[in-house]
Amino acid sequence: MSKIKAIRGMNDILPEKTPVWQFLEKTxxxxxxxxxxxxxxxPIVEQTDLFKRSIGEVTDIVEKEMYTFADRNDESLTLRPEGTASCVRACEEHGLLYNQVQRLWYAGPMFRYERPQKGRYRQFHQIGVETFGMSGPDIDAExxxxxxxxxxxxxxxxxxxxEINTLGSAESRQAFKNDLVAYLTTRKDDLDPDxxxxxxxxxLRILDSKSAQTQLILNEAPNFHDYLDAESTSHFECLKALLNSVGxxxxxxxxxVRGLDYYSKTVFEWVTEALGAQGTVCAGGRYDGLVQQLGGKSTPAVGFAMGVERLILLIESISKLPASLYQQADVYILPLTTTLEVKQKILCVAETLRDETELKVVLGCGDGSLxxxxxxxxxxxxxxxxxxxxxxLEHDTVQVKFLRETIDQQEISVKDLTDSFLTKF
RNA sequence: GUGGGCGUAGCUCAGUUGGCAGAGCUCCGGAUUGUGAUUCCGGCGGUCGUGGGUUCAAGCCCCAUCGUCCACCCCA
Structure with missing residues (x-):
């Protein structure tokens, strides 16, 4: 019988790693x-249609990366591949978007069936930030x-x-997309297979192609700039001015170009050179059409999501976190002889310390040697x-042994312990 | 889905032309009977990923398969 292992691409985060996660989450x-x-x-699970309708039917995520399964009543459910759709659904369902502004965030696991590699996993974690009800570039800048x-x-x-860009209004982008496809279809045989x-x-992803041949063909293609509507252009100019003014x-x-269908106007990405092929650490943009698309009232919205694993990798490669984050104990209490009476005593002393101080107190349990x-x-x-x-035990004292400093061991009474500890630490 | 690298002790890895399965770290015990982190000695620890094949003999060669990492694609 072979041992049961974790699912491919779904990782255990072990105790030696969790301090970095906690540092990131707290920050x-x-x-x-x-x-x-x-x-x-x-919830982590939603009706499959939520993601089909928000992310876009023909995106890779919906077509081949979703963990989709039938519930016992044959309803099609999906493990969320991203957070925005669920957030919009929840807000709409509970009236959070009715004549009001919202600034929200969420954090948690997402699921995509992809081949794992550095910075990309089948269960990964995102922290997302979403805002609703604000249409100006000032919230983008915020x-x-x-x-x-x-x-x-x-x-x-x-x-x-x-990096920032504008995708224009949904209409202008659609017009550009139609013309681009029309043009490229005439040159289809000369394009690279991808x-x-x-x-x-x-x-739109073709614009990003690494093939030199394809880039040559693109030189003759329609230029998105010519399709941009006036409002998107001024929105973008204003955003750039705001960013410049705050340095x-x-x-x-x-x-x-963002991969998800629902973006319009502002899109942005924070990228790094330090993570190999997965350089995008945070990405987002404006999605003014999504709320309506999911059945709500037309509501301007903008947000972004961070890839937690990627940020963790970056933090680990760059900054040294303080050792205290990894420290299990401030005080370690152990028996010199492992009799029942001594064990009772150290248990009581440990509880007293926890009552009287904020210190992390760990007990030496078991019958090992001194x-x-x-x-x-x-x-x-x-x-x-x-x-x-x-x-x-007989004297109601403890031996205080300093483990990191050259200070003589001293015997002090249990009564004095908390007082002297509170002043020392 | 496609391509490449790698699978040997809990961890990091050696293993020569096919010839007894190894080291360091960790852990446990001792040197030091109630004093760690240094040093020394000893010990625990293995389906060499799995299945088949070639051979007197396979960790090593061949085939298949699984896992893992990296890259493509895509994305955070």
Whole structure:
């Protein structure tokens, strides 16, 4: 019988890694709170149609990457591949968008059936930020500023750069897409195979093709700039001015096209060179049409999502986190002799310490040798070990042994313990 | 879905022309009977990913298969 292992592309996050995750999550929560964003939590499973209608029927995500299965009543359910659709659904369902403005965020696992590689997994985690009811470029700028502040707090601001673009209104983009497809269809045989396929699946992506031949053909293609509507253009110009005025550096990338159908006007990406092929660490944009598309009242909206695993990889490659984040214990209490009486005593002393202080107190349990107890005390990262044996039991004292400093071991009474500890630490 | 690299102890990895299955770290014990982190000694630990084939003999060669990593595609 072979051992059961985790599903491909779905990773365990082990105790030695969780401190980085907690650091990231706490930092994100604090920054978002500072901008007045509130958390929303939605189910991981939704009706399949929600994603089909929001992400786009012919995108790769919907066509081949969704974890879709039949519920017991034959309803088609899907593990969420992204968070925006669920967020919009929940807001709409509970009237959160009725004549009001919302600033929201969510965090959690997403699921896409893809071949795993660096920074890409089948269960991965996103932290998403969504705003509703604000149509101007000022909220776009706020979101970008918020993310820039976050990179600073995480210590990765030097390795990410901002790219922005505008996709125009849905109408202008559709008109451009039609003309682009019409033109490229006449040259179809000269396109690289990937681009030929994209002609029906994701034509805007052809602009991004790495084939030199295809790029030559694109030189003759219609130019999206000529299709941009006046409102989108001024929205974009205004956003750029706002970013300049607050000192956020950016690069306009006319080939920046987001993969999901629902975007319009502003799109942006934070990218890095440090993660190999998966350079996008955070991406988002405006999706003014989505709420209506899902059956609600027309509502302007803009948001973005971060790939948590990718951010973790970046943090690990760049910044040294304080050792205290990894420290299991401040104080380690262990028995000098493993009699029942001594075990009772160290249990009581540990509880007293937890009552009286905020210290992390770990107990040396079990019947190992004194040597192995002390080794574990050392490995716990604790600053001091408290040793209690038969003699200490009789005198109601503990031996205080400093593990990281050259300070003589001292015997103090249990009564004095919390007082002297509170002043020492 | 396509292409390439890699699968040997809990972890990191050696293993020569096909000839006894190895090291470091970790863990446990001892040197030091109630004192860790240094040093020394000893010990635990293996379906060499799996299945088949060639051979007197396979961790090593051949075939298949699974896993994993990286890349393409796509995306956060």
């Amino acid at each position: 994100v929560r604090d920054v978002l709170a500072g901008y007045g964003y509130r958390e929303i939590r939605t 979101l970008i500023l918020l993310s820039a502040r976050l990179w600073k707090q995480l210590g990765i601001e030097d390795v990410v750069t901002l 681009s030929q396929r994209r002609l029906t699946s994701n034509p 956020v550096n950016f690069r306009v990338n006319p080939r920046l 040597k192995s107890h002390l080794k574990k005390a050392d490995a716990s990262g604790a600053r001091v070990a408290l040793l209690i044996g038969q003699k200490e």
